[in-house]
Amino acid sequence: xxxxxxxxxxxxxxxxxxxxxxxxxxxxxxxxxxxxxxxxxxxxxxxxxxxxxxxxxxxxxxxxxxxxxxxxxxxxxxxxxxxxxxxxxxxxxxxxxxxxxxxxxxxxxxxxxxxxxxxxxxxxxxxxxxxxxxxxxxxxxxxxxxxxxxxxxxxxxxxxxxxxxxxxxxxxxxxxxxxxxxxxxxxxxxxxxxxxxxxxxxxxxxxxxxxxxxxxxxxxxxxxxxxxxxxxxxxxxxxxxxxxxxxxxxxxxxxxxxxxxxxxxxxxxxxxxxxxxxxxxxxxxxxxxxxxxxxxxxxxx
Amino acid sequence: xxxxxxxxxxxxxxxxxxxxxxxxxxxxxxxxxxxxxxxxxxxxxxxxxxxxxxxxxxxxxxxxxxxxxxxxxxxxxxxxxxxxxxxxxxxxxxxxxxxxxxxxxxxxxxxxxxxxxxxxxxxxxxxxxxxxxxxxxxxxxxxxxxxxxxxxxxxxxxxxxxxxxxxxxxxxxxxxxxxxxxxxxxxxxxxxxxxxxxxxxxxxxxxxxxxxxxxxxxxxxxxxxxxxxxxxxxxxxxxxxxxxxxxxxxxxxxxxxxxxxxxxxxxxxxxxxxxxxxxxxxxxxxxxxxxxxxxxxxxxxxxxxxxxxxxxxxxxxxxxxxxxxxxxxxxx
Amino acid sequence: xxxxxxxxxxxxxxxxxxxxxxxxxxxxxxxxxxxxxxxxxxxxxxxxxxxxxxxxxxxxxxxxxxxxxxxxxxxxxxxxxxxxxxxxxxxxxxxxxxxxxxxxxxxxxxxxxxxxxxxxxxxxxxxxxxxxxxxxxxxxxxxxxxxxxxxxxxxxxxxxxxxxxxxxxxxxxxxxxxxxxxxxxxxxxxxxxxxxxxxxxxxxxxxxxxxxxxxxxxxxxxxxxxxxxxxxxxxxxxxxxxxxxxxxxxxxxxxxxxxxxxxxxxxxxxxxxxxxxxxxxxxxxxxxxxxxxxxxxxxxxxxxxxxxxxxxxxxxxxxxxxx
Numbered sequence: 001x002x003x004x005x006x007x008x009x010x011x012x013x014x015x016x017x018x019x020x021x022x023x024x025x026x027x028x029x030x031x032x033x034x035x036x037x038x039x040x041x042x043x044x045x046x047x048x049x050x051x052x053x054x055x056x057x058x059x060x061x062x063x064x065x066x067x068x069x070x071x072x073x074x075x076x077x078x079x080x081x082x083x084x085x086x087x088x089x090x091x092x093x094x095x096x097x098x099x100x101x102x103x104x105x106x107x108x109x110x111x112x113x114x115x116x117x118x119x120x121x122x123x124x125x126x127x128x129x130x131x132x133x134x135x136x137x138x139x140x141x142x143x144x145x146x147x148x149x150x151x152x153x154x155x156x157x158x159x160x161x162x163x164x165x166x167x168x169x170x171x172x173x174x175x176x177x178x179x180x181x182x183x184x185x186x187x188x189x190x191x192x193x194x195x196x197x198x199x200x201x202x203x204x205x206x207x208x209x210x211x212x213x214x215x216x217x218x219x220x221x222x223x224x225x226x227x228x229x230x231x232x233x234x235x236x237x238x239x240x241x242x243x244x245x246x247x248x249x250x251x252x253x254x255x256x257x258x259x260x261x262x263x264x265x266x267x268x269x270x271x272x273x274x275x276x277x278x279x280x281x282x283x284x285x286x287x288x289x290x291x292x293x294x295x296x297x298x299x300x301x
Numbered sequence: 302x303x304x305x306x307x308x309x310x311x312x313x314x315x316x317x318x319x320x321x322x323x324x325x326x327x328x329x330x331x332x333x334x335x336x337x338x339x340x341x342x343x344x345x346x347x348x349x350x351x352x353x354x355x356x357x358x359x360x361x362x363x364x365x366x367x368x369x370x371x372x373x374x375x376x377x378x379x380x381x382x383x384x385x386x387x388x389x390x391x392x393x394x395x396x397x398x399x400x401x402x403x404x405x406x407x408x409x410x411x412x413x414x415x416x417x418x419x420x421x422x423x424x425x426x427x428x429x430x431x432x433x434x435x436x437x438x439x440x441x442x443x444x445x446x447x448x449x450x451x452x453x454x455x456x457x458x459x460x461x462x463x464x465x466x467x468x469x470x471x472x473x474x475x476x477x478x479x480x481x482x483x484x485x486x487x488x489x490x491x492x493x494x495x496x497x498x499x500x501x502x503x504x505x506x507x508x509x510x511x512x513x514x515x516x517x518x519x520x521x522x523x524x525x526x527x528x529x530x531x532x533x534x535x536x537x538x539x540x541x542x543x544x545x546x547x548x549x550x551x552x553x554x555x556x557x558x559x560x561x562x563x564x565x566x567x568x569x570x571x572x573x574x575x576x577x578x579x580x581x582x583x584x585x586x587x588x589x590x591x592x593x594x595x596x597x598x599x600x601x602x603x604x605x606x607x608x609x610x611x612x613x614x615x616x617x618x619x620x621x622x623x624x625x626x627x628x629x630x631x632x633x
Numbered sequence: 634x635x636x637x638x639x640x641x642x643x644x645x646x647x648x649x650x651x652x653x654x655x656x657x658x659x660x661x662x663x664x665x666x667x668x669x670x671x672x673x674x675x676x677x678x679x680x681x682x683x684x685x686x687x688x689x690x691x692x693x694x695x696x697x698x699x700x701x702x703x704x705x706x707x708x709x710x711x712x713x714x715x716x717x718x719x720x721x722x723x724x725x726x727x728x729x730x731x732x733x734x735x736x737x738x739x740x741x742x743x744x745x746x747x748x749x750x751x752x753x754x755x756x757x758x759x760x761x762x763x764x765x766x767x768x769x770x771x772x773x774x775x776x777x778x779x780x781x782x783x784x785x786x787x788x789x790x791x792x793x794x795x796x797x798x799x800x801x802x803x804x805x806x807x808x809x810x811x812x813x814x815x816x817x818x819x820x821x822x823x824x825x826x827x828x829x830x831x832x833x834x835x836x837x838x839x840x841x842x843x844x845x846x847x848x849x850x851x852x853x854x855x856x857x858x859x860x861x862x863x864x865x866x867x868x869x870x871x872x873x874x875x876x877x878x879x880x881x882x883x884x885x886x887x888x889x890x891x892x893x894x895x896x897x898x899x900x901x902x903x904x905x906x907x908x909x910x911x912x913x914x915x916x917x918x919x920x921x922x923x924x925x926x927x928x929x930x931x932x933x934x935x936x937x938x939x940x941x942x943x944x945x946x947x948x949x950x951x952x953x954x955x956x
Contacts, residue, residue, distance in 0.1 A: 141651035144915040146877030149895070153656060153911070156899040157663035233776050240778050241884045241896060256779060260885075263786050270786070274779035281774035359842055391845035399843075404836040409858045409933060419844040452934040468844065 030294040037290020043283035051099035063093045065248040073266050083268040086258060091269060095276045098250035103280065105162065105245075106232040109169035114224055116174050118217070121181025122208050126189060136182070139175040147172040151234060155243045165244060169231050180223055184216035222292035229284035236277055252277045303334040305373075306508050307356070307476055312370035314348075314355050317363065323580045325351040327532040328370070330606070333476065333525075338502065338509040340519040340540075342555070343529035346576050349512045350400070352529070353478045356510075357397050358387040374476070393423040396469035398479040402462035402486070406453040412464045413439070413449035416471055423472045438467040442497060459490035463497065470501060477502075478510045483518065495521065516559055520544060525612075528552045531577050531587040534606070538613035548615040550592050550629050586618070594619055594626050634930075634937075638923070645919045652915045653705075654698065656908060661694045665902040671714050701908065711905035715898070720909045723894065728913070730800045731890035734882060735875040737806065738814035742868060745818045747861070750825020754860075755852065757830060769819035777878055781812040781885045800888040809886045813878045817871050824867050829860040862933055869925025873918050 031037050058064060071088035074080060082091040124135040142150065154168035188194065189212060197211055236253025238244035245251035247258070252273045259269030314326040326348045333339045341349050354360045356372055358379060372379040374394065379387055399405045406415060416435035420426055426434065436446045442463040453461055462482060469477055479498065483491040499522055502509055511523055519526055520540065527537040528551065536549040547553050554572035574591040577583055583590050589599040598618055606616040618624050668684040669676065676684075689697055704711060710720035753762050788808065789797035796805045832838065833856055841855040842848075880892030891910055898906035930936040 137647070138651070140648055141655065143873075144648045144652050144918060145911060146873040146914070146918065148874075148877030148880060149911070149914060152880060152896070153659065153899065153907070156896075157659050229774070236776055237778065237878075237881050240776075241881055243896075253776070253778075256782060260782055263782060264790055267786055270779070270782045274776070274782070277776060277779065278771060278774045282770055285770060285774060357843060359839060388845050388847065391843055393845060397843045399836055399840060401836055405840045407837040407841065407855050407859070408935060410855075411934075418846070422844060422846055452938070454935045455938065465840070468840070 027291075027294040031290050034290045034293060036286050037294070040283045040286025040290060043279065044287055047099065047280055047283060048103070051096055051103060054093075054096040054100055058093050058097060060097070063090060064097045064250060065089070073262060073269065075266065076268055082272045083266070085255070085269050086262055091255075091272055094250035094255060095252070095273055098245075098252050098255060098273070099276060099280070101162075101245055101249060101251050102232050102235055102253075102277075105166055105169065105235050106228045109166045109173065109231050109235075110224060110228045112166060112170035113173040113177050113227075116170065117177030118181050118213060120174070121178040122185050122213060122216075124178065125182040125185030126204070126208050126212065132182075135178070139178055142171070143175045147176075148234060148237060151238060152241075152243060155238060160243060160246055162245075165235065165238070168238075169234055172234065173227060173231060177224075177227065180220055181216060184220060185212055188212050188215045218295045219292070221295060222288045222290075225284055225291060226288035229281040229288070232277070232284075233281060303336065305332055306335045306337075306375065307331075307333040307510075308371075308373040309352075309356065310371045310373070312352065312355055312372065313368040314351050314360055314365060315368050316365045318580065320580045324532050324582060325365070325579060326355060329529075329532075329534050330370075331527050331534065331537065333508045333510060335475075335508055336506045337525060338511055338523045340511045340513060340523035340526045341529055342513060342516065342519055342526060344514060344576050346579060347529040348532040348579075349529055350480050351532075353397060353480050353510065353512055356478065357391060357395060358384070359391075359397075389423075392419045392469075392474070393472045394474055395476045395478065396472070396474040398462075398465050398469045398477065398482045400481040400484055402458055402465050405465050406461055408453055411450050411452055412444075412456070416464065416468050419468055419471050435467075435471065438471050439464070441470075441501070442467045457490075458486050459494060462486060462490075462494055466494075466498065466501070470505070470507070473505060474507060476508045476510070478512070480512045481514070482511075484513075484515075498522070516555065528555070531582060532579065533587060533616070534614075535588065535617070536615040538610075542610070542613040546613070547631065548609060548613070548620055548629060549588075549617050550594055550619070551588050552615075553629055553631060554591075556631075586616075594624060594629065596624050596626075598623055638927070641923050641926070645916065648919065649912060649915050650702075653702065653908060653912055656911045657698050657701065657904075658694065660902065660904050660907060661697065663902075667714050667902055667904060670901050670903070701905075705908075705912070710909040713898070713906045714903040715901040715906075716903075720905050723906065724891070724909055724913060727889060727891045727894045730888050731876070731879050731883070731892060732917075733806065734800070734809055734813065734879045734888065734890065735872070737810045738817065738875045738879075739868060739872060741810055741814045742817035742821055742871060745814075746821035746868075747825050747864060749818070749822040750864070751829055751852065751857065751860075753822065753826040754829035754833065765822075769823055772819035773816050773823075775816065777812040777816065778881050778885050780815055781808065781882065784808050784812060798887040800886065800890070805886075809882045809888060812885075813875055813882045817868075817875070821864055821867055821871070825860060825864045828863040829856060832856045832860040835859070858932055862929065865925060865929050865932065869922060869928075872921040872925070876914060876918060 031041075066089070068084070068088035071080065071084040073086055074084040074088070076083040076091075080090050080092070082095065085091055085094065120135050120139070124132045145153075151168045151172040154171060155165060158164040158168065185208075194207065194211060197207055202211075235244050236251065236256070239251045239253035240257045242257065245254050247254065255273040256270055259273065262269055309329060309331050312326055312329045313324070316323040316325055329348070329352055331339060331341070331352075341352065343349050351360065351365070355367055356379070360367060367380060370380070374390070379390070382390075406412070410418075413432060413435045416438050417428070417431040420431040420434050421428065424431070436449050439449055440446055444460060444463055444467075448456075453464070456464065462485075466482070469479075482498065483494050486494060495518060498509075501507075502522075509522075511518065513519060523540055525537070525539055526543040527534045528543070528549065529535070530551050536543065536547065536552045543552060544556075547556060551572070558571040572591055577587065577590070583600075585601050586592070586595070586599045586604055589595040592599065596618075602618075604616050604618045604621060606614055607621070608614050609620055617629070619626055619629050666681070666685075667688060667690065668681045672680055672684055685691055689700055692700070701711070708721070710724070712718065713720055713723060716723065749765070753765055756762055784795075785797045785808070788795040795808055796802075797808075799805045800809065833852075838851060838855055841851045846855075879890060880896065882888065883890045883892040884896065891914070894906060895910045897903070898910065
């Protein structure tokens, strides 16, 4: 008896493992065949690598925030590849450091909003009825104002710390994430294998966490990746109007905002931070598109 | 002797896909006399629909391309006419009924609009008169006039197919191509639609090409039959020729695989194997991998399409006397 | 149909109330003393206390909200704490530029994206299509304010063609509208292209061709009407984006619109102005969503009859209930 008990789960596990790996391996194979997704992945990997290793070769006090008035608005040249800003600080160093801040906020906000969104969406989709009504009507309220305006309102009543920024951005994107999750959960809930599992007497919690969410999430992953791009754009927008990352910390939108004062004289202080932003968003979009085609064969044309 | 309306010679249609060139239709020849109905029979993927689209000038290009042959309507070669001239014939001289009525009608226009459109397009009629004529057409296909201003989603499958028939017949075409018009319908509705088509055909004396895989439909409605396999016509002849005296092993196989209540058989004898992949057709006679009579010659050489009795053609080495077997067993 | 519209309008009420409750709570609970904002930092404590009493700030928050909403219902949005003007008068001045900017952007999105999307679908996989694929990828990724800065550098600073500030004359409107719609052009032309390609493959398009219609008629009449449905949805969703995005555009181009008003009011904790701005924005968005749905049902008879069917079903249910 004991032997059976020990062998059974492992056999089951192995089977599960095999199935899982084949799904992901399959997706990976399709992703690798997709040229634009590969370009996106290379771009994104490079950006992440350069940006996240920046503390290793940049010193925050000396390279990022310390004014150097002799270099004010210096054009790109040797030593300062992308030139210097209005306080003589190296634009490249600030772009790299600022990228770490933007991307981190974007990812953290996405994680937070996907945790909340998955919970709300799963409850709403799985239980339906009153639970669904209450959750969806409450989310309607948050959807009634443009998410950027919602974020602006939240950031301005809270102090613009990093945590508060993350919270504000997450709250702004929770309604749409919950809706997407809900739609997926509804679709999967209607499938027969869920009925079969329920017939075996599994608890609701187990059904949602073990069976519905894993199936619901794979088509949503690409949406989540693209949502990160949207959130990075939103942070830079907030910073641009002075409600996001506060000086002297660099952030792409904040750099554009301060560089804007000098557009009559120089272009490099506004061109390069914007370019960094665009390349990041483009790479996330390409990866997101590729993931959608790879993970959701139903969508494939 | 009736006049020949449509004369297709050596029609060849190829598709260029990522997996290579697909020969969807290979040297197909067929003819339809005035007032006559030709049945084209074959399995899914045999190239029946592509042949029909070729005649209509509706082969999607790219990836499809008509590579050769001629399509004579009266004495004009449609393949030599310009795109614009062929367009003017479509819906007026030649009409087509498609397989799936569920998706053949545009969901955002009323049915009367969709019928009137073809009338306005080809006849010198105003919107009002065209609408009147469209309603008459609806009544002709036994749909009450009061439903004319409804949308396709409010109609059942059988009714939608009748609307499609009304569109096809609205300009009194001389040739009607019906591509499996009843396949997507319920069995009871199939009979009604078929009955309607037979009725309309006798009334209007329209020539027809009936594409189907249902030999029952063929026996009810057709005068002549062409059997298609892997993009080629393997046998053609009058209804009697094909039903009473089938020559080709494939034709016999088709008959062997349908139940016959008159005969007591223990098992049906379906044709072994599958329709070949059109991008990777077998050498020689395309049917040889599935043919009971196949010999070495069949693998290396392609038999020619020959006439064995007046109007009865087939394409098989057995009948050319080149094989050790001299006869194809009937219905097996 | 009119019943459906009425129902939708009634559904807006709880949403607007919900929005106002949340924003009112947020503002009331956040730090900052409106009395100090009004009287300035040098005001004496007695004056501040008097002002708080006048504003009703000593009442419990639910009561404050109740008083506020009572006034809103009779059309009184109060007086701005910072400008001392009537809020409704401020909005009367600030709303038009924002509306022109937002709906102007939506209009250009429709005018640019739909024909472009159709052209791309018809010329699928041509060099033009391939170039536009990359261009729109970048356009969709560019923040409007960056495009704005680049356009100001080019058209205002270098060429001197267009003013970089204000919204008082048509030439001043060009850049803000383009900047806030450029991403929309990219996204919606892709959507139109994709749905157009999807529709062109449908059987009913083959039926239309079999009727001998001109290819231009097949595309314009039969394909377009069906292909527009996803675009309508997407443009409808863009209303909120354009409205939110106009906040940043107004800051960049110095436009005295609602967005700039909101930012100023938020900085000074000007509760009546913020509340009015949020409520009016929510109403405008809700109306725009309703219009989107109506446009959708105008194009798609299936949706139209769904509304009708829902109503008859409800009638039947109600009838059974009363029996």
